[in-house]
Amino acid sequence: MAEPIKILIVDDKPNNLFTLKTVLHEAAAEFVEADSGNEALRQLLHHDFALAILDVQMPEMDGYELARLIRGREKTSRLPIIFLSAIYSDSFHIFKGYNSGAVDFITKPFHPEILLGKVLFFMEIYRQQQQLRETISELEHAKQLVLEQNRLLERMATHDELTGLCNRRKLAEVMKREAERSRRYGTELSLLMLDLDHFKKVNDTYGHDFGDFVIKEFAARILAGIRRSDFSFRFGGEEFIVLLPQTGLSGALTAAEKIRALCAEQPFAGLQISIGMTVSIGIASYQDHKPQQPDDLICCADRALYLAKESGRNRVVVYNSTAEHCDEQ
Numbered sequence: 001m002a003e004p005i006k007i008l009i010v011d012d013k014p015n016n017l018f019t020l021k022t023v024l025h026e027a028a029a030e031f032v033e034a035d036s037g038n039e040a041l042r043q044l045l046h047h048d049f050a051l052a053i054l055d056v057q058m059p060e061m062d063g064y065e066l067a068r069l070i071r072g073r074e075k076t077s078r079l080p081i082i083f084l085s086a087i088y089s090d091s092f093h094i095f096k097g098y099n100s101g102a103v104d105f106i107t108k109p110f111h112p113e114i115l116l117g118k119v120l121f122f123m124e125i126y127r128q129q130q131q132l133r134e135t136i137s138e139l140e141h142a143k144q145l146v147l148e149q150n151r152l153l154e155r156m157a158t159h160d161e162l163t164g165l166c167n168r169r170k171l172a173e174v175m176k177r178e179a180e181r182s183r184r185y186g187t188e189l190s191l192l193m194l195d196l197d198h199f200k201k202v203n204d205t206y207g208h209d210f211g212d213f214v215i216k217e218f219a220a221r222i223l224a225g226i227r228r229s230d231f232s233f234r235f236g237g238e239e240f241i242v243l244l245p246q247t248g249l250s251g252a253l254t255a256a257e258k259i260r261a262l263c264a265e266q267p268f269a270g271l272q273i274s275i276g277m278t279v280s281i282g283i284a285s286y287q288d289h290k291p292q293q294p295d296d297l298i299c300c301a302d303r304a305l306y307l308a309k310e311s312g313r314n315r316v317v318v319y320n321s322t323a324e325h326c327d328e329q
Contacts, residue, residue, distance in 0.1 A: 004030040005123050006047050010040045010066065011055040011084075020053065020084075023112040027119050037061030041069060044076055050126030051119060056085035056097065064100040071101035080122045082115075084108060160234040162212055163219035171233040171241060178231075178245050179294040182286045189286035190252035192242040193301035194222070194259065197278045197313040199238040206273055213270045214277060218263065225259035241298065249285045249318060256281045256316045264314055278314035280305055289319060 007029045009020050014035070021031050032047055034040035037058060052070065054063040063083055070076045083097040086108035097105040104118060158170040166174070182189040196202075196218060203211040215238065222232050222240060231243040242259075244252055263279045282304030284297050291297040304319040311317070 004028065005050045005126055006030045006032055007119065007123075008032050008034065008040060008043060008047070008049045008052040010034045010037070010052065010058070010063070012036060012058045013055075016055065024116055024119055026116060027123060029119075029123060037063075037066040037069075040066055044070065044073070049076075049079060051080050051082065051122045053082045053084060053119075054102075056083055064096060067097075067100035067102060080125075082106060082118065082122075084110070163216055163234050165219050165222075165240070166231065166233045168233065168235060171235070171243075174231050174233075174243060175294040175297070178243060179286060179291075179297065181245070186287070188246055188248040188251075189297075190244040190247045190249060191284050191286075191297050191301045192244070192252060192256050192259075193235070193282045193284075193298065193305045194240045194242065194256075195280050195305055195309070196238040196263075197280055197309075199277075202275070202277070206275075210271050210273050214268050214275075217268050217270065218277070218279070221262040221266075222259055225262055226255050230255070241301075249283065249288055252283050252285065253316060253318070256283055260314065260316055280308035280313045281316045282306070282308055282319065283316065284319045 007024075007027070009017055009031055010033075011017050011020070012035050017033050017035070024031070029050070032043050032049070034043050037060060040052070040054075054066060056063040058066075063085075067081050067083075070079055070081065081100075081102045083102045083105045084107075085097075085105070094105045103122075106115060106118075158166060158173075160167045178189055181187060196214070199211070199214070202214055215234075218238075219232070219234065219240070222242060226232065226242055226244070229245065230247075231245075233241045233243070235241045242255070244255060247255070260279055260281060263277055267274045268277050269275075282301040284291075284300035284304060286297055289297065289300050291300060300319040304317040308315050308317040
């Protein structure tokens with residue numbers, strides 16, 4: 001249930017406050033009373049009001065001064081103010097009221113229906129403003145949901161669901177960018193192609209659930225062996241690619257050997273199963289091997305990986321473009 005709209009009524013005479021509440025009881029608002037300007041300011045700190053009805057003549061602080069203070073406070077600068085006065089009804093005081101920030105100046109005795117109509121009008125304005133703020137908030141929330149959904153869709157389109165690593169689509173984008181940077185500025189760029197040895201036997205022997213566990217664990221070990229500035233991709237099945245910007249063959253060999261050792265020296269243990277797994281790795285370098293196209297760098301590393309498999313697995317091999325063979329490390 002929505003909270004009632006609040007109206008601040010300020011008068012130093014209790015009878016006047018009672019009369020106002022009686023006249024305006026049809027407004028179905030919550031009336032907050034203040035018998036002085038200072039008390040009104042205290043109430044403004046604790047409540048949000050749709051309207052303030054101020055008596056002009058009060059001790060210590062009159063209605064004009066109170067209105068100026070209300071207007072000077074950012075939170076209440078737009079609060080509608082109606083002045084009520086039994087003594088001041090001349091043009092000078094009426095204009096002074098408007099200059100103090102009032103939206104209306106009503107002299108006593110007033111017609112109850114006229115005051116009620118004005119109060120209902122400002123209550124409706126307040127209600128519409130509240131609804132507008134809620135609508136804006138809902139739209140902003142919906143906007144954030146759309147942005148979050150778009151980010152999620154973008155991630156799903158560019159990342160492998162099982163490992164969380166980038167996928168082949170993202171690889172094409174990053175390869176093109178990094179190869180162009182290496183070509184233009186002459187910077188180093190190396191690529192590792194990695195393939196788990198005898199992975200098919202894992203699925204055949206222990207099932208695909210454990211196979212998925214091994215793939216995820218292998219992805220974690222790849223990340224543990226490279227820098228945060230490097231890029232890792234699931235190329236397909238048990239094949240992975242690591243792209244190493246600002247890294248020559250020496251640095252690529254260090255990273256590859258670290259990943260190989262992480263696999264060879266630590267069993268893959270999970271789902272109540274523990275097995276040893278090794279990885280074969282092929283390396284190619286942009287500056288050393290001068291590929292014509294970014295994808296050619298992948299082909300070079302793939303040829304090195306093939307030799308690593310053929311020569312016994314669990315090893316790192318660098319592609320040798322001059323002799324069209326690979327050097328085992």
